[in-house]
Amino acid sequence: MVAPHLWNALKKSPSLATFKTYLENITAIGPRAVGSPENEIFTVNYLLEQVKAIEIESSHVHTISVDIQRPTGTFSIDFLGGFTSYYDNITNVVVKLEPRTGAEHAVLSNCHFDSVPNTVGASDDAVSCSVMLEILHTLSKSPEPLQHAVIFLFNGAEESILQASHGFITQHHWAKSVRAFINLEAAGVGGKELVFQTGPENPWLVQAYISAAKHPFGCVVAQEVFQSGIIPAETDFRIYRDFGNIPGIDLAFIENGYIYHTKYDTADRILTDSIQRAGDNILGMLRYLAKSDKLAKSHEYRHGNVVFFDVFGMFVVAYPARVGSIMNYIIIAVAILYLGKKTLQPRKRVSYLKVLAVAFGFTVLSWIATLVGILIVAVFISLIGHSLSWYSHFYVSVFLYGTAALAKLILLHTLAKTFYFKNTNEQFLGEIFFDIPLVFWSITLALLTYLGLSSAFVSAIWVVFPLLTKLMTYKEFKEKGATMKFVAVYFLGMFIPHLYLIYLNWIIFEMFVPIMGRSGSEIPPDIILAAFFVIVSILLSSYFLNFIYLAKSTKMTIITLTTIFAVTLILVCSGIFFPYSSDSANPRPKRIFLQHMSRRFHSLDGHLAKSDSGIWINGLDYGGMSHVTPHIPELNDSVRTKCEEESPLCGLPWILPVDYLFRKNWYLPAPVITPKEPVRFQLLSKEQMPWDSTKLTFQIAGPSYMSVYLRPHQGSTLSRWSLGDGTPVANNVGGDYFVYYSHGLQALPWHFWVELKASDKPTKGMVTLAVVTHYFFGEDQMSPQLHALMERFPNWTFPTSWVSTYDQFIF
Numbered sequence: 001m002v003a004p005h006l007w008n009a010l011k012k013s014p015s016l017a018t019f020k021t022y023l024e025n026i027t028a029i030g031p032r033a034v035g036s037p038e039n040e041i042f043t044v045n046y047l048l049e050q051v052k053a054i055e056i057e058s059s060h061v062h063t064i065s066v067d068i069q070r071p072t073g074t075f076s077i078d079f080l081g082g083f084t085s086y087y088d089n090i091t092n093v094v095v096k097l098e099p100r101t102g103a104e105h106a107v108l109s110n111c112h113f114d115s116v117p118n119t120v121g122a123s124d125d126a127v128s129c130s131v132m133l134e135i136l137h138t139l140s141k142s143p144e145p146l147q148h149a150v151i152f153l154f155n156g157a158e159e160s161i162l163q164a165s166h167g168f169i170t171q172h173h174w175a176k177s178v179r180a181f182i183n184l185e186a187a188g189v190g191g192k193e194l195v196f197q198t199g200p201e202n203p204w205l206v207q208a209y210i211s212a213a214k215h216p217f218g219c220v221v222a223q224e225v226f227q228s229g230i231i232p233a234e235t236d237f238r239i240y241r242d243f244g245n246i247p248g249i250d251l252a253f254i255e256n257g258y259i260y261h262t263k264y265d266t267a268d269r270i271l272t273d274s275i276q277r278a279g280d281n282i283l284g285m286l287r288y289l290a291k292s293d294k295l296a297k298s299h300e301y302r303h304g305n306v307v308f309f310d311v312f313g314m315f316v317v318a319y320p321a322r323v324g325s326i327m328n329y330i331i332i333a334v335a336i337l338y339l340g341k342k343t344l345q346p347r348k349r350v351s352y353l354k355v356l357a358v359a360f361g362f363t364v365l366s367w368i369a370t371l372v373g374i375l376i377v378a379v380f381i382s383l384i385g386h387s388l389s390w391y392s393h394f395y396v397s398v399f400l401y402g403t404a405a406l407a408k409l410i411l412l413h414t415l416a417k418t419f420y421f422k423n424t425n426e427q428f429l430g431e432i433f434f435d436i437p438l439v440f441w442s443i444t445l446a447l448l449t450y451l452g453l454s455s456a457f458v459s460a461i462w463v464v465f466p467l468l469t470k471l472m473t474y475k476e477f478k479e480k481g482a483t484m485k486f487v488a489v490y491f492l493g494m495f496i497p498h499l500y501l502i503y504l505n506w507i508i509f510e511m512f513v514p515i516m517g518r519s520g521s522e523i524p525p526d527i528i529l530a531a532f533f534v535i536v537s538i539l540l541s542s543y544f545l546n547f548i549y550l551a552k553s554t555k556m557t558i559i560t561l562t563t564i565f566a567v568t569l570i571l572v573c574s575g576i577f578f579p580y581s582s583d584s585a586n587p588r589p590k591r592i593f594l595q596h597m598s599r600r601f602h603s604l605d606g607h608l609a610k611s612d613s614g615i616w617i618n619g620l621d622y623g624g625m626s627h628v629t630p631h632i633p634e635l636n637d638s639v640r641t642k643c644e645e646e647s648p649l650c651g652l653p654w655i656l657p658v659d660y661l662f663r664k665n666w667y668l669p670a671p672v673i674t675p676k677e678p679v680r681f682q683l684l685s686k687e688q689m690p691w692d693s694t695k696l697t698f699q700i701a702g703p704s705y706m707s708v709y710l711r712p713h714q715g716s717t718l719s720r721w722s723l724g725d726g727t728p729v730a731n732n733v734g735g736d737y738f739v740y741y742s743h744g745l746q747a748l749p750w751h752f753w754v755e756l757k758a759s760d761k762p763t764k765g766m767v768t769l770a771v772v773t774h775y776f777f778g779e780d781q782m783s784p785q786l787h788a789l790m791e792r793f794p795n796w797t798f799p800t801s802w803v804s805t806y807d808q809f810i811f
Contacts, residue, residue, distance in 0.1 A: 018137070019275060022050065022130035023267045027120040032113060034160045035704025036777040039114050040091050040745045044068070047093045047113065047154050050133055058140035065096045067174070070744065071167025075243065076724035079161075079234050081733035083657050084724045087163035088743040088750065091156035096174060097140055098149035105296045106149035106174065107289040108181035108246075109135070109282070110165065110236055112158030117776040118800045122267045123253055124260060127275070128184035129154055135283050139290075146290040151178060158236055160705070160742040161656070165236035169244035179298045180205060181248035182285055183237045187511065189265055190274040191255025192313065193281065194507070196222040197237050202247035203306035204294050206318050209249055210308075212288035214280040216316040218251075219309045220454040221504060222511075231515065232661075247298065249285070253278075254507075257514030258588045262798045307454040312503055321454050328449040328456055331463050335442040338467060339435060352432075355424070359432050360439060362420075363545070366412040371534045374405050378530035381572060385626050387526045388579035389572045391517060392588040396577050399568040401530045405537035407561035413548045414558065421549070429549035437542035438466060458504065461497045466543055469493025494543055505536050518591055518620040520661030525622050579623065580796040589798035590627065591620035594790065595774075596673050596783045597653050599806040601644075604765045606809075613673060615789060616641060616652065616804075617666040624664050631794050634668065641667040646768070648709035648736040653772040653804035655707070657731045657738040668789075673803055675780040677703065679773045681807060684751070693719055693755045694766065696811055700741075701749040705774040710737040712756060716766040720755040728754075765810040775803040 025046060032039035048066065055064040069092040076084045093113075096106070111128035115121025132152050139150065151174055155164035169175050180202075184193075195218025198206050210216055225231065237250040253274065259265055289295050305321035342352055378401070381387060390397035413433075421429055441462040448456035473489050509532070516525035548554055571577065581588040595616045603609040617635065619625055629636050644651030649659045679702035687695040700706065710728075712718050718728045723739060730737050741750060756766045775781050786801045793799050 019130050019134045019279070020267070022133050023122065023126055023270070026113065026126040026129065027122050027267045029120075031117055031119055031777070032115045032121065033117045033704070033776045034090060034114055034157045034163075034742045035744055037745075038777075039156055043113050044091055044093055044156070047129075047133075051093075051095055051136070054133070054137045054140055057137070059143050061100055061143060061145040062097055062140050063100050064136075064140060065098075067094045067096075067172075068092070069094055069168060069172055071164075071171045073163075073167050073170060074723050075166050075170075076727075076729040077161070077234070077238075080232065080657050081660070081731040082729050083731060083738040083740055084729055085161055085163060085166075085740045086723055086750070086752070087157060087160065087167065087741070088747040090160070090164050090167060090742065090744045092164050092168050092172070093154040093156070094168065094172060094174060095136060095152040095154070096149055097136060097146070097152070099145040099147070101145075103147070103149035104177065105179050106151045106177040107286060107295060108151045108153060108178045108240070108248075109184070109286055110153045110155060110181060110240075111184045112155045112164065112236070114156050114159050114164075116159050116261050117781075117802065119261055119263055119265050120267075122265050122270055123189040124186035124265060125158070125184065126267075127253075127270055127278070128186070131184070131275070131278050131282060134279065135286060138283060139287065146287075147292075148179075148290045148295050149177065150286055150290050155236070156744075157742065161740055162234060162236055162239045163742060165239040166243060169240055169246070175244065178244070178246055179295050180289060181240050181246055182282065183235055183240070183248060183250045184278075184282065185235045185237075185250065185252040187233065187252045187260060188254045188257035188514065189259055190270045191253055192217045192274070193251045193278050194218055194222060194254050195249055195251055195308075196226050196254075197235070197250035198223060198308075199247055199305065200241055201302050201305055202298065203304050203318075203320055204298070204301040205247055205249055206306045206308050208288055208292065208294075209285060210316045210318055212281075212284035214284055215277045216281070217310050217313055218316060219504065219507070220307055221309070221458065222507070224453055224455050225508070231511070232519070247302070251278075251281075254511050257511065258517065260514065261518075262587075262589055262591070264587050264589070264798075305454060307457050309457065312500075321452075324454065324457060325449050328445055328460055331460050332442055332446050332449075335438060335463055335467065338470075339439065342435075355428070355432055356435060356439075359429075360436050362416055363433075363436050363440075366409060366416075367534075367538050369412060370405055370408045370538070371531065373408055374401055374530045374534050375527060377401070377404060377569070378524070378526040382524045382526050382622070384573065385623075386572055386575060387524060387622050388516065389577040390529065391513070391579040392581045393577050394513075396568060396572065397529055397533065399564050400572060401533035402537060403561045403568070404565040405534045406541065407558055407565060409537065409541055409545075410548060410554050410561070411558050413545055414554045417549050426550055430546045433546035433549055434466070434470065434543065437545070438463065440542065441466075458501070461500060462539075462542075465493060465497045498540060501536075501539060516621065517588070519622075520658070521619065521622055521624060521664040522661055523622065578627075580627070582794075582796040587796075589796060590623070592628075592793065592797055592799040593618040593620065594786060594799050594801035595653060595804045596670060596786050596801070597804040597806060598672050598674070599651065599653075599808075601647070601651070601808045602810065604810045611672075612669070613671060614667050614669045615785060617668070618662050619664075620662075625666055628793065628797065632789075632792050635666055639666050639668055641665045647808055648711040648768060648770055649734060649738070651770070651806065651808065653707075653774070653806045655705075655774060656740065657734065657736075660733045670783075670785045673783045673785075675703075675773075675775055675803060675805070677780060679703070679706070679771060679805060679807065680749075681771050681809075683811065686811075689755065693757045695753055695755045696767075697751065697753040698769075699749050699751050700771060702771075702773050703775050703780070704743050705776055706741045706750075707772040707774075708739040708741065709768075709770040709772070710739075710754065711735075711768045713762060713764060713766055713768070715760055716756050716758045716762060718754060718767070719757050722752045722754075768808060768810050770806060770808040773805045
C-alpha cells in the first residue's frame, strides 16, 4: 500500500532522502541560464534519467509518457509597462502520468528548472522540480489508477519572462487536455508556501485545495495585492490564465526573500519542514484533482469568485464571493441600525450628530497630520543617506516609525481632549470615539464590497467583533464607566480582529521588505515603510482612541513612545544601523549589476558616429553606491551615467524595460571588449508596401539573450510587425518599443520585420533601432576588468556581472 502522506518527518525517510538527492543534484549542476549547456543539456538529461528510473518502478495500472518540446514563439505582455517577447528553440521536459486505459482530461503541475545567472536557484525553482519528481514517483507506484492524467511540466525558460510556459500552453499537443493547473514558484527561500493567486473564478479549485492540502495557507488579500501590480513580478500563472484560459492555483515560498535570486539560494538553506509541507500539500492536491469529477466538467463550475483566508495558519475559511457580499451588506445594515438608534433619540440627536461629525473630522485630520509628520521623518532620513537602516534590523522600523505614529496620534487626541472637548462628558466622548472607527470600517466595508474586492472580509471582521463587544460591555460602561471589568471584556472582544490584522500585516511585511532591496533607485523605501506603519498604527489604534478620552493622563505613554523614537532616530542618523549583512547564517546582501559594455552608434548613412566602452553599474536599491564608495573611491557621483536623450532607453543595455526604476547608475571607462561570438545584424530588405508603408526585414544572430529597441521618429509610426499578435506594443512608461529575445541551443538566426508609415518624406530617417546583447554564461561572460572590479566589492554585496553590447542604427 502507498502511505497516505508523501513525506515522513523522520530524517531516514526514503522519500525525503530521495528528494534531497534530486535537489542537491540539480543545484550541483550550477547556474542554469536559458541557452547554457547546464540548462539545455545537463539538467534535461538528469531529469530524463530520473523519469526513466521512476517509469521502471511504476505500477502496471499507469503509463508514463515523456516528450521533449523545443518551442519557438512570440507574445506581448503588459508587464513593466508592456513589451514583446520572442523565444527560439527553448526547452520543456513534459511528463504525462495517466491510467493505462488513457485519459481525456488532465491536471497540470508546473515548475521551472532554469535559474537566473550566478545562482543555483535552489528555492527558485529547483525545490519545486524536486518535489514534482518525488510526487511523480509516488503517484506512479500507486496500485490504484487515476481517473485523469497528471501532466508534469518541467519548464526550462521561466526566468526569461515566462517563455517556456507560453510555448507549452500554445503549442504542445497535450495542452488541450489540461483543465486546471498548479504552479509552483518562489519569492523567498523556504517557509510556508502561500496560495497567492487562484482562478480566474472557478471557486471549486479553492475548495479542492482546502479539502486536499494537509497544511493550507493562503489569503485572498495576497491575491488582490499581487494582481494590483504593486509587486513588480509575474509568474507562469499569468500565461496559463491569459493564453490558455485555464484556471489554476499559484503557490510560492515567501520566507527570507532577502536571498532570493542570489548566490545564497542554496539547497542547505531549505528547511525539512518546508519540504514536508510542500510535498504533503501538492501531492494531496494533484491526487484529489486527478480523481475529481469536477475536473472533467470544470466549465460547469467556472462562474463566481471566492473569499478565502487562513486562520493563523491552522485552517482555511472559504465561501463564495456573492455570499460574502450579502453578509457584508447585512453587517453594514446592522451597523447603520446601531448608529441610527442613537440619532433617533430626540434629546441627544442634535448634540450626538454634531459631536460625531466634529470628532470624525478631527480624527481624519489627525490621521493625515500623522502621515505627513512621519513621512517628513522618512524624507529627512532618505536625504541624509541613511535609508534602509531597518533592512537588516526589523526592530528599527518599529521603533522609528511605529512609535512615532502612535505618539503623534495619542498627542493630537490628548490636545483635543484638553482644549476642545474639555467640557464634554468623558463617557459620552468614549461612546463617540467608539462610533467613529465603526463608521470608518463600515464605510470601508461598503466601498470594498461595491468594488467587488474579496478583501472586504477584513473590514467585516472589524465591524462585527467591535459591535459584539459593545453589546457585551454597554451596560457595564453605562452604569460604572471604564471599570477593570469593562476594560478586560473590551480587550478580549477586540483580541481577534487585532491579532488577525497583525498576522496579516506581518505576512505583507515579510513579503515587501525584501523587495525594497531590489525595487530600484527611484522609490524611497523609507517613505513606503513609514506610510505602511502609519496605516497599520491607524487601523490597530482605531478602537482604542476612546481610551485616550477615558484615561486620566496619557503623559507617560507619550513620553515613553517619544523617547524610543528620538533615541532610535539619533542612532539611525549616526549610521549605527548598517543596512546590509554578510552573516553566513542570515545574509542581507546589497545587490549590484555590473556590465562591461561596448556601445556603437551609427548614423543614417551607416557610418560609425561614435562609440565607447566601460563598466556600467546599477545598484538595485535606493542606497545607490554611497556605502560602496569608501571601498571603491572612484565609484562616486562624479561618474554617474549620462542619458543619451536621442536614443531609445537612454542608449543603455537594459535586460528589461526598467530604465524608469533605475535612473541613477554609474559608469567607469574601460577598454573595448569584443566577444568571441559577436552579434551579427543586417537589414535583409526594404520594401515599399501598396498601403503606403515601408517594410524593413532584419536578421540577427547572437548570444542566448538579446533585446531590440525601436523608437519611431517624429512623423513616423510603427504600424505592424512580425512579433506578438502583429500589433506593436509600446512601453507605456517610456514610449519606446522593447523586444525581449532568448534562444536555446542550435537556434537559427532571428528574422523579423517591421512596417513604418511616415506622414512626410523623412530626412533624418524613420526609426532608430538598437540591438542589445547579454552574455550571461560561457567564455564571453566575463572580462579581466570585471574580475578585478568585483574583487574590490565588500563581502556584504552580491555583484552580478556580465558583458553586454549596444549597437544603434537609423533607418
